Amino acid sequence: MKKKQPSRSFRLDILVCAGTGCVASRSFEVKEELQKEIARRGLHGEVRVIATGCQGFCERGPIVIVQPDGVFYQRIAMKDIPFLVEEHLLKGRPVQRFMYVPKPEEPPVPKMMDIGFFRHQQLIVLRNRGRLDPENIEEYIGFGGYRAFEKALTEMPSQGIIDMVKTSGLRGRGGAGFLTGLKWELCRKSKGKVKYIVCNGDEGDPGAFMDRSVLEADPHAVIEGMAIGAKAIGAGKGFIYVRKEYPLAVKRVEKAIRQAHKYGLLGEHILGTKFDFSLEVVQGAGAFVCGEETALMAAIEGRVGRPRTRPPYPVESGLWGRPTNINNVETWANIPQIVLKGAEWFASIGTKNSKGTKIFSLVGKINNTGLVEVPMGITVREIIYDIGGGIPGNKEFKAVQTGGPSGGCIPKSLLDLPIDYESLTEAGSMMGSGGMIVLDEETCMVDVARYFLNFTQGESCGKCPPCRLGTKQMVEVLNRITEGNGQETDIEFLEDIGRKIKQSSLCGLGQTAPNPVLATTRYFRLEFEAHIREKTCPAAVCKALISYYIDPEKCGGCVVCVRKCPSEAITGEPRKVHVIDQAKCIKCGICLTICPSKFDAVKKLSPVIK
Amino acid sequence: MTNPEKILKRYNLSREHIIQILHDIQQEYNYLPKDVLGQVARRLKIPLSRIYSMATFYAAFSLQPRGRHLCTVCMGTACHVRGAPNVVGRLEERLKVRPGETTEDSMFTLETVNCLGACALAPIVVIDGEYFGQTTVDKVDRLVDKYYEKETAQ
Numbered sequence: 001m002k003k004k005q006p007s008r009s010f011r012l013d014i015l016v017c018a019g020t021g022c023v024a025s026r027s028f029e030v031k032e033e034l035q036k037e038i039a040r041r042g043l044h045g046e047v048r049v050i051a052t053g054c055q056g057f058c059e060r061g062p063i064v065i066v067q068p069d070g071v072f073y074q075r076i077a078m079k080d081i082p083f084l085v086e087e088h089l090l091k092g093r094p095v096q097r098f099m100y101v102p103k104p105e106e107p108p109v110p111k112m113m114d115i116g117f118f119r120h121q122q123l124i125v126l127r128n129r130g131r132l133d134p135e136n137i138e139e140y141i142g143f144g145g146y147r148a149f150e151k152a153l154t155e156m157p158s159q160g161i162i163d164m165v166k167t168s169g170l171r172g173r174g175g176a177g178f179l180t181g182l183k184w185e186l187c188r189k190s191k192g193k194v195k196y197i198v199c200n201g202d203e204g205d206p207g208a209f210m211d212r213s214v215l216e217a218d219p220h221a222v223i224e225g226m227a228i229g230a231k232a233i234g235a236g237k238g239f240i241y242v243r244k245e246y247p248l249a250v251k252r253v254e255k256a257i258r259q260a261h262k263y264g265l266l267g268e269h270i271l272g273t274k275f276d277f278s279l280e281v282v283q284g285a286g287a288f289v290c291g292e293e294t295a296l297m298a299a300i301e302g303r304v305g306r307p308r309t310r311p312p313y314p315v316e317s318g319l320w321g322r323p324t325n326i327n328n329v330e331t332w333a334n335i336p337q338i339v340l341k342g343a344e345w346f347a348s349i350g351t352k353n354s355k356g357t358k359i360f361s362l363v364g365k366i367n368n369t370g371l372v373e374v375p376m377g378i379t380v381r382e383i384i385y386d387i388g389g390g391i392p393g394n395k396e397f398k399a400v401q402t403g404g405p406s407g408g409c410i411p412k413s414l415l416d417l418p419i420d421y422e423s424l425t426e427a428g429s430m431m432g433s434g435g436m437i438v439l440d441e442e443t444c445m446v447d448v449a450r451y452f453l454n455f456t457q458g459e460s461c462g463k464c465p466p467c468r469l470g471t472k473q474m475v476e477v478l479n480r481i482t483e484g485n486g487q488e489t490d491i492e493f494l495e496d497i498g499r500k501i502k503q504s505s506l507c508g509l510g511q512t513a514p515n516p517v518l519a520t521t522r523y524f525r526l527e528f529e530a531h532i533r534e535k536t537c538p539a540a541v542c543k544a545l546i547s548y549y550i551d552p553e554k555c556g557g558c559v560v561c562v563r564k565c566p567s568e569a570i571t572g573e574p575r576k577v578h579v580i581d582q583a584k585c586i587k588c589g590i591c592l593t594i595c596p597s598k599f600d601a602v603k604k605l606s607p608v609i610k
Numbered sequence: 611m612t613n614p615e616k617i618l619k620r621y622n623l624s625r626e627h628i629i630q631i632l633h634d635i636q637q638e639y640n641y642l643p644k645d646v647l648g649q650v651a652r653r654l655k656i657p658l659s660r661i662y663s664m665a666t667f668y669a670a671f672s673l674q675p676r677g678r679h680l681c682t683v684c685m686g687t688a689c690h691v692r693g694a695p696n697v698v699g700r701l702e703e704r705l706k707v708r709p710g711e712t713t714e715d716s717m718f719t720l721e722t723v724n725c726l727g728a729c730a731l732a733p734i735v736v737i738d739g740e741y742f743g744q745t746t747v748d749k750v751d752r753l754v755d756k757y758y759e760k761e762t763a764q
Binding site for chain 2: 021025061207208213244245284286288300369401404443448452461590594
C-alpha cells in the first residue's frame, strides 16, 4: 500500500493551489505552464508539480508554494513562470517580487508560516490543506490517514469511541452546537437494526465556504470521520449531501469514495473485520432550507425538501424512518484527529464550553480574504487585524456579520469579545457555520438587514405561515425604509413581528430568520432612524437616498463618463467640467467606477440632491 | 440526444434518485422538457404533479429552454457588500431580461445564485462555468460585448 512515498525522490515539490478560488484565477493553466517550463529546463526529474486543495488565502490566488523551503508565492501570472522557474528552481534564488507584502512600506515575507494570515492559525481540520493532492488516497495515507479508522475499528469498542468523542467536548460545527458524542450515543441506543449516518454538506449560508474547502482539499478526512462514526453508532450506510453549487467538491468526494472502496476502506469486511460500510454522494438542487436536517433527509429520500416538526428527532426516526445521525462536514473531519490524539488533547484547546478550533471564512471588506482555522476563544480583533490584516483602503471597521441569515452582527464595541458558541449568542448573533463578513463604513446596516431578510424570505419553503408571511412583512417594511418611505413606528414593528416569527416558526430557518434585523436594530438603531427621519443613508448605499455628483473642482473633463453613461445623463465636452442631470440619472454607479483615479471626481451624496 | 431511458436506467429506475435524475436530464436537454418529465413519471410510477413540485421547488431546475450561454451572478453576502446589486442591475439592463429569464435572441440566460463560496473574488459572475472575479459594471459590459463579438465572428 505504501509503494509511493511522497516527496522522497524529488528535490523540490511545487504545490499549486487548486481550490475553487485559485482555479477561478486560472491556477490550472499556471500548473500546466509550470510543468512545461520545468520540462523545458530539464528539471522534470527533480522537481514535481502537485495540485493541492485550498490553501485558504484565496485573495492572493493563484498561490504557488515551493517545498521543502516553504516559500510562498502569490498572484502568479502566466508571464511570471519562466522567470520563477529559472531563478528559484534552477538557480535557487527565491523571487522577492512574487512574495507577499503585508504593507507597502514593509519588506516581502518569503515563508508561508511567517505570514500573519497563516501564523496565527491552528490547524486540526485543515491540517492537510495545501500539502497533499486530494485526488490521491496514497498521499492521505502517507500523512497518517486512515490510522484513526484502523484504531477505532480494531482496538476500540463502539462505546469507547463514543465516550472519547463525548469527553473531547466536540460540538456540532453546523451552527447549533449540539454535543456530537451525545448525539452519537442517542442514535446508537435507538431501536432498530438499520441505521444511517449523514454528512451535511449543504453549506447554504452565503459567505461561508469552509465545508466546500474541506471537501475539496481533504475529502478522505470526512470519509474517515464518517467511517469511525458508523462503527461507533452501528450504521451500515452513509450519505454525503453536497450542494450543487460546489461541482469540484462533488467530483473530489466521489473520486475519494471510489478510491477508499478500492483500498478496502469502504465496502464489506473492512480491514478483515465484520464491519460493512458504504457511502453515497447526493447532490442538492439549490434550496437553502435543505441545510435543515429534516428537510435534508426529505431531499435524500427524493422528496421536496420541506422540514417537519421535531420530535421525533432524526436519531430516533430519520431517513426512511430509521435512526439517523447527521453531522456537518467540519464536525466529521475533526473525528480522526480526536481518535488519534485523544480526547484530552482536543479538550485542552478552546474555552470552557467550546472545545477545539473553528474554521471561519473571512470575507467582505477585509484585506486578507480567505479561510482561517483558529482556536475557540480567540477575539474578533485578533481575527480581523492579526489574521485578516485589517480593512482595505484605510476605511473604518463597522461590524462583522456572523452566522449568515440566522445570525447577527458584532459591532466595534465588542471587538475584544472572545468567540465561542455562548458569547456569540449572548451578543445577539450566533456561530452558525462560520461565515464572517466584515463590514466597513461604506456598508449600510439597514441594507444588510434587508439583504438577509430578502434571502430567507426567498428561501422560505412556505410550509408554516409565520415564516412565509412574517418574513414577507418584514421585507416590505425594510424595503420602504431603504426607499425613504419609512415610518416612525417601523422599528418597533420589525422588532415585534421578529420576536413572534422566532417563537412560532416550525424550523430553524424561520426561528432564526429575524436575527439579522433584531441585531442591527439593537446596535445600529441610529442608522435606521437616519433612513426613516432624515431620509439619508449614512453609508451612501441605498439607491433611493443617494445622488451621484461630479465635483467641479476635480473633474478633468476627460469625457469617459459622458460616453459610458447608459442613460445619457452626463453632459460635458473635452476639458470642460461635466454635469450629471439628476432627473435622468438611474444611479447605476458606472461613472463612479470609471472616473480615472487621478481625478476621482465622482461622489456619492446622501440625502438626494433635489 | 440520449433517450431519457438511459438516464433512468443509470439510477435503476429508483424514485429516491429523482433529484439526480432531474439533474442529468437538465444536463442533457439544457432544461426539463415536459414530454420527458411525462416519460419519467410513467416509468417511475409517480404522479407528474410530484415531479412538477420538485422542479419548481428547487432553484437549480428550469422548465423553460435556456439560452446558449448561462450567465450566473453570485448574490452572496460578500458579493452583495462589494457591489453585486449594481452588477446584476447592469446585466438586466444590457440583456433586457430579469434573473431567471432568457434573452429574446436565446443568447443568454441570466441567473442569480445564493453563494458560490468563492468570496475572495467578489463580486463574481460565471458564464458557462468560467469564473470572472472582482467584476464591476464596466467589466460586465465588456464581457457581454465579448460574447456577442465571438458570436458574430462565427
